[in-house]
Amino acid sequence: DTAVSQTPKYLVTQMGNDKSIKCEQNLGHDTMYWYKQDSKKFLKIMFSYNNKELIINETVPNRFSPKSPDKAHLNLHINSLELGDSAVYFCASSQDTGPDTQYFGPGTRLTVL
């Protein structure tokens, strides 16, 4: 069973479109995250939710809107996609908000043309 899953795995779209990426974890964790990995492999946190509440919101354009319908799901919606949004987006989860191990999904490679 996959612990943290993401869909889709690949996403190719045109500039200006709106797209969503979905994430689900079956680990029973309380905290979920979205990370962005750029073309140089640099990984940076974007958002974190704990028990469906937003707790970390880095300096991310407001075109990015996370949504957590329940503890097991954290989706990422992106409006008006730009070329610079092209990256690999990783979802992760951890037991709580402490310095725990985070478990990562396989990533979604977004390409904006």
Next chain:
Amino acid sequence: GNSVTQMEGPVTLSEEAFLTINCTYTATGYPSLFWYVQYPGEGLQLLLKATKADDKGSNKGFEATYRKETTSFHLEKGSVQVSDSAVYFCALTRLSGGYNKLIFGAGTRLAVHP
């Protein structure tokens, strides 16, 4: 601020060679330190961690010791295999608004050839 600096890659080794990937950090307080590994086409997996000074994390033949005096957490393995080829990320946690955030280094690509 809090940050992690890793040696630049790629690191290219022959099978059974000794591996060291350097990692140093800047942090206030006492962060937990981690090494994550990313195999080609996959997400990150925790390799090992250490939560306080002088702790040694180990897993799959890899080791790293939390050295507060040198603010380092270097990754070592005595004999690498081709299957160890991956990108390795050093990371620390820091408190932000009462919550812990993982701060990653830039990653070091390791290529092991037969």
